[in-house]
Amino acid sequence: MCLCLCCVVFIFLILIFYMKMMMGSSFPEEVLEHVFSFIERDRDRNAISTVCQSWYEIERWSRRRVFVGNCYAVSPVILIKRFPDVRCLELKGKPHFADFNLVPEGWGAYVDPWIEAASKAYPGLEEIRLKRMVISDDTLKLISKSFKNFKVLVLSSCEGFSTKGLAAIAADCRNLRELDLRESEVEDLNQSSGHWLSRFPDNYTSLVSLNIACLNSEVSFTALECLVGRCPNLRTLRLNRAVPFDRLAILLRRAPQLVELGTGEASDLRPDVFSPPDVFSNLLGAFSGCKELKSLSGFWDVAPGYLPVVYPICPRLTSLNLSYAATIQSSDLIKLASQCQNLQKLWVLDYIEDLGLEELAASCKDLRELRVFPSEPFGAEPNVLLTEQGLVSVSEGCPKLHSVLYFCRQMSNEALRTIARNRPNMTRFRLCIIEPRTPDYLTLEPLDVGFGAIVEHCKDLRRLSLSGLLTDRVFKYIGTYGKKLEMLSVAFAGDSDLGLHHVLSGCENLRKLEIRDCPFGDKALLANAAKLETMRSLWMSSCSVSFGACKLLGQKMPMLNVEVIDERGPPDSRPESCPVEKLYIYRTVSGPRFDMPGFVWTKDKDSALGLS
Amino acid sequence: MEVGSKKEKKMGFEETELRLGLPGNTGGSEGEVARKRGFSQTDTTTTVDLKLNLSSKEATAAGMNLNEKANTLQKEKNLLATDPAKPPAKAQVVGWPPVRSFRKNILAVQKGSSEESEKASGNAAFVKVSVDGAPYLRKVDLKMYQSYQELSDALGKMFSSFTIGTCGSQGMKDFMNESKLMDLLNSSDYVPTYEDKDGDWMLVGDVPWEMFVDSCKRVRIMKGTEAIGLAPRAMEKCKNRS
Numbered sequence: 021m022c023l024c025l026c027c028v029v030f031i032f033l034i035l036i037f038y039m040k041m042m043m044g045s046s047f048p049e050e051v052l053e054h055v056f057s058f059i060e061r062d063r064d065r066n067a068i069s070t071v072c073q074s075w076y077e078i079e080r081w082s083r084r085r086v087f088v089g090n091c092y093a094v095s096p097v098i099l100i101k102r103f104p105d106v107r108c109l110e111l112k113g114k115p116h117f118a119d120f121n122l123v124p125e126g127w128g129a130y131v132d133p134w135i136e137a138a139s140k141a142y143p144g145l146e147e148i149r150l151k152r153m154v155i156s157d158d159t160l161k162l163i164s165k166s167f168k169n170f171k172v173l174v175l176s177s178c179e180g181f182s183t184k185g186l187a188a189i190a191a192d193c194r195n196l197r198e199l200d201l202r203e204s205e206v207e208d209l210n211q212s213s214g215h216w217l218s219r220f221p222d223n224y225t226s227l228v229s230l231n232i233a234c235l236n237s238e239v240s241f242t243a244l245e246c247l248v249g250r251c252p253n254l255r256t257l258r259l260n261r262a263v264p265f266d267r268l269a270i271l272l273r274r275a276p277q278l279v280e281l282g283t284g285e286a287s288d289l290r291p292d293v294f295s296p297p298d299v300f301s302n303l304l305g306a307f308s309g310c311k312e313l314k315s316l317s318g319f320w321d322v323a324p325g326y327l328p329v330v331y332p333i334c335p336r337l338t339s340l341n342l343s344y345a346a347t348i349q350s351s352d353l354i355k356l357a358s359q360c361q362n363l364q365k366l367w368v369l370d371y372i373e374d375l376g377l378e379e380l381a382a383s384c385k386d387l388r389e390l391r392v393f394p395s396e397p398f399g400a401e402p403n404v405l406l407t408e409q410g411l412v413s414v415s416e417g418c419p420k421l422h423s424v425l426y427f428c429r430q431m432s433n434e435a436l437r438t439i440a441r442n443r444p445n446m447t448r449f450r451l452c453i454i455e456p457r458t459p460d461y462l463t464l465e466p467l468d469v470g471f472g473a474i475v476e477h478c479k480d481l482r483r484l485s486l487s488g489l490l491t492d493r494v495f496k497y498i499g500t501y502g503k504k505l506e507m508l509s510v511a512f513a514g515d516s517d518l519g520l521h522h523v524l525s526g527c528e529n530l531r532k533l534e535i536r537d538c539p540f541g542d543k544a545l546l547a548n549a550a551k552l553e554t555m556r557s558l559w560m561s562s563c564s565v566s567f568g569a570c571k572l573l574g575q576k577m578p579m580l581n582v583e584v585i586d587e588r589g590p591p592d593s594r595p596e597s598c599p600v601e602k603l604y605i606y607r608t609v610s611g612p613r614f615d616m617p618g619f620v621w622t623k624d625k626d627s628a629l630g631l632s
Numbered sequence: 633m634e635v636g637s638k639k640e641k642k643m644g645f646e647e648t649e650l651r652l653g654l655p656g657n658t659g660g661s662e663g664e665v666a667r668k669r670g671f672s673q674t675d676t677t678t679t680v681d682l683k684l685n686l687s688s689k690e691a692t693a694a695g696m697n698l699n700e701k702a703n704t705l706q707k708e709k710n711l712l713a714t715d716p717a718k719p720p721a722k723a724q725v726v727g728w729p730p731v732r733s734f735r736k737n738i739l740a741v742q743k744g745s746s747e748e749s750e751k752a753s754g755n756a757a758f759v760k761v762s763v764d765g766a767p768y769l770r771k772v773d774l775k776m777y778q779s780y781q782e783l784s785d786a787l788g789k790m791f792s793s794f795t796i797g798t799c800g801s802q803g804m805k806d807f808m809n810e811s812k813l814m815d816l817l818n819s820s821d822y823v824p825t826y827e828d829k830d831g832d833w834m835l836v837g838d839v840p841w842e843m844f845v846d847s848c849k850r851v852r853i854m855k856g857t858e859a860i861g862l863a864p865r866a867m868e869k870c871k872n873r874s
Contacts, residue, residue, distance in 0.1 A: 120727035203734060210767035234734065237768065343735070397729045397736070427729065454729050511728065536727070 029058045037071060049074075053082050062087055084108060089556050091129060091153065092581065095610035096137035107146045108172075109138065113153035115559045115604055116509075117534055119177065122561055122602070124587060126617040129153045130180075139166035147172035154178065160185030164192035172198040182207035183237060187216035194221075198229040198256075208237030215240035220247055229256035233282045233318065238262045249274040255312075258282030261320050266299045272306035280339075281310070283318030303329040317341035317367075324352040334359035338386075341367040343393045350376050350404075358383040364420075365389040370406040370427060377410035381417025389423040390414055394454060397427070408435035415442040423448040430461040431488055436470025440477040449474055450485035456512035456537070459489040466490055472497030475505070485509040495519035499526020507532040517544040524548035534559040541599075542569035546576075553579050557606040561585075565603055568596035573605070574623035581608050584621045591621050757845055763791050763853040764822075774845040780837055784824075787853070826851045 032055060036047055056079055059065050069079040085108040088094055099106075113129025131153045138145055145167045155178055163170060170193045175181075183206060189199065217240050220227075227247065232239070239262045248254060254275050259268075263284030272278070303326070307313070313333045319342055327348065337360045342348060348356075350373045357366065357376065363384040370392050372380070380387065392410070396403045408431045414421060415438070422445050431453050440446075460467055467488040475481060475498050482504055486494065490513035498505065499522035506529050514520070521544040523533065533555065541564035552558055552573075567584065570591075574582040584591050585602035612624035757774040770790050777783045824836035828847045836844070836851070 117727065119732050120730045121733065122727045203732070208768055393735060394729065394731065397731045398724065427731075452729055456725070456728065511730075537725075 052078050056082050090606050092613050093608045096134050100141040106142050110149040112151045128615050131155045132159045135159045149174040150178050151176040154180035157181050157185035161188040164188045174200040175204045177203045179205040182209045183216045184209045187219045190219035200231040203234050218243035225250050227251040228253050231258035232260050233258040235260040256280040259284040261285035269302040269306035276309045279312050280315035285320040308332040315339035319345035321347050339365040343367040354379045367391040369393050369395045370404045373405045374410040378413040381413045387418040388420045391425040394427040402429050412438050415439040422446050425450045427452045429454050432460045432462045433470035437473040440473040444477045446478040447480050448483040453487040457489045468494040475501040483507045491515050492519040495522040499523050502527045510535045512537045514538045517541050520544035524551045531556045537562040553607050559604050561602040564599045566597050567591040587619045759850045761851040764855045822853050824853050
């Protein structure tokens with residue numbers, strides 16, 4: 021429907037432009053501005069800004085929402101100059117592989133300079149969303165003091181701050197609606213002024229969403245209860261492990277209007293010790309009272325016997341995250357999942373097994389996204405009966421399934437072909453076969469044709485992660501068929517530079533490419549240097565790219581930052597032919613960055629130091 | 633040691649860099665050798681001291697990421713080299729499989745308490761350790777140590793940068809060295825206790841080490857003044873110590 025609206029608006033704009041051309045007069049700016057306000061997508065706004073100078077001006081003054089996919093691609097100064105009145109700022113920092121500890125600490129992605137600049141330029145800023153960035157307590161304090169109408173703070177996989185910073189946000193952001201710390205690392209500093217949650221003033225009632233699931237620290241239940249009780253618009257509450265399961269009932273009764281809930285830890289819930297039968301019925305009653313609840317997560321250490329307390333709400337659930345529930349085994353998972361007929365998103369551990377996925381395929385016909393995480397990722401032997409069959413079942417039974425993340429230990433070309441044919445609507449397919457370079461277990465061949473089938477049949481595929489035994493052939497398929505592919509993750513694959521060349525030359529819409537432990541070297545990279553300017557970033561680690569090639573690339577392509585990340589010491593202390601440890605290349609309009617740690621080298625570093 | 637940080641330590645290259653890691657709280661990041669030998673080596677002691685000084689500065693710096701951070705034990709257990717007594721299961725590849733660190737921790741913690749065996753590192757027995765007055769708790773894997781003395785040394789190092797009793801805003805570096813803390817721990821001011829499988833609070837040191845590891849659920853180093861309600865025999869032992 022949004023698309024229709026955009027189309028209508030576009031047509032209207034084209035008409036205006038036509039009329040302007042024909043009649044030589046233009047519409048008042050206010051009209052254009054009003055029309056532009058319906059255009060939300062960055063790509064669309066970028067497009068209309070190129071029509072003519074006056075449209076460019078109107079558009080830039082009216083852009084309220086800015087997304088910067090790589091914080092080093094542009095600088096705060098440039099941003100503020102072009103867009104003087106931004107209300108919502110979204111920034112991403114470290115490369116994706118930082119999630120798996122491949123980016124050394126201290127690499128960068130500090131948000132402080134951005135907020136410093138924003139505090140002066142954007143007093144009306146309302147929303148800040150960060151991903152994989154480093155933010156300090158001082159900056160959090162600055163946010164709380166600078167933006168009077170501040171409403172939304174989302175810190176996804178961020179670090180560098182503590183509960184002290186959170187206390188500042190709580191205390192001073194009077195209009196805060198959303199505080200979401202998803203998967204961030206937060207240091208717990210015991211505050212003499214009390215728990216940070218209690219810093220929300222007594223007359224503060226505007227909380228809509230609170231996600232503190234990642235906090236390792238204790239939580240003041242009293243403060244939490246009071247907060248939940250006085251915020252009538254609260255719809256999302258994701259608790260951390262410190263909130264005991266049995267007290268959940270209290271919170272649920274205070275906020276029966278909740279739409280999204282993440283439970284705390286349930287390990288202390290031992291039926292024989294703590295006032296037992298009451299707890300169960302209490303929880304059951306509380307859950308039954310939540311008529312709006314659609315999303316559930318948490319469930320750390322919950323005893324399977326307590327799962328039935330959520331049965332009343334299962335039919336309404338659209339999203340279920342059981343990926344932390346290591347205590348729930350297959351049969352209980354099946355019982356739970358089979359009651360969630362309206363489930364659209366399921367994140368689960370591989371305890372669900374093939375049998376559970378088969379059951380899921382039969383019961384949850386509206387399933388759109390499935391993620392199966394490994395319970396023992398470092399075990400050499402399989403500990404559960406989860407194979408490629410589970411994924412095949414779901415691909416057969418769930419017609420709307422389009423997003424998959426699947427960890428398993430065996431795969432076959434046949435299974436991949438079946439999945440591809442079943443689900444041509446697949447848009448995100450991430451398969452992780454746990455042991456690197458595992459071949460097709462039936463034929464012992466590489467999995468090239470299987471993944472080839474995926475890219476061939478799934479014409480709308482935007483994201484793909486490969487694993488298993490793969491030769492250059494799979495990259496040929498990807499280059500040939502992966503025309504809509506935007507993000508590709510590769511590990512322990514390929515034979516030669518030809519593989520990389522296929523991808524860089526074939527995938528027209530490629531934005532992010534991340535590669536580790538592949539025999540890709542200088543040739544493909546240098547031959548496709550121009551391609552790199554059309555992408556957001558390229559990551560290569562434990563490959564065969566030489567320092568000489570990096571230097572050359574940096575010199576050839578001034579619009580790229582070519583970062584060599586090498587903890588063995590300065591790269592020029594080794595021969596130029598020596599492969600670098602890690603390489604991160606990204607396009608930028610703001611030139612070299614000046615916050616690089618010692619283990620990061622770019623061509624500008626040498627010149628800055630006055631070296632050759 | 634970054635005080636208070638439960639940050640993930642970077643993998644792989646740190647194996648060579650972890651010369652500065654505390655054997656106690658980095659749980660074997662030094663490699664098999666340190667793990668088995670405990671803390672009797674003087675060279676590790678000196679590097680440990682260095683580390684402590686560094687970390688005090690780090691701790692007072694306003695949350696900036698610096699290179700050396702403490703590992704969480706669970707993570708180390710999962711990811712690093714194997715026990716020398718057993719043949720290594722396989723070489724752990726850095727960042728593979730691509731599982732986020734907080735997921736690894738969750739599973740390790742849950743498995744640790746149920747003594748689930750992990751192929752690479754054998755049984756783990758993680759217990760929470762609290763010291764009265766310290767701002768937060770730590771988790772240790774009891775299977776890492778062979779005796780009460782080793783555990784005591786490890787805990788001493790782990791908690792040595794806390795100010796026990798006060799929690800001022802600058803109070804992160806009041807214990808200059810771990811021997812001061814050791815004295816405190818060994819004195820009658822503090823009583824090491826643990827909760828056993830039956831839920832009773834016992835005095836540490838009564839039973840043989842292996843039996844202790846099997847039955848211990850959590851450890852609390854409590855102030856002597858609060859050591860009320862312990863089993864009578866424990867109280868007696870307490871008095872005998874002073």
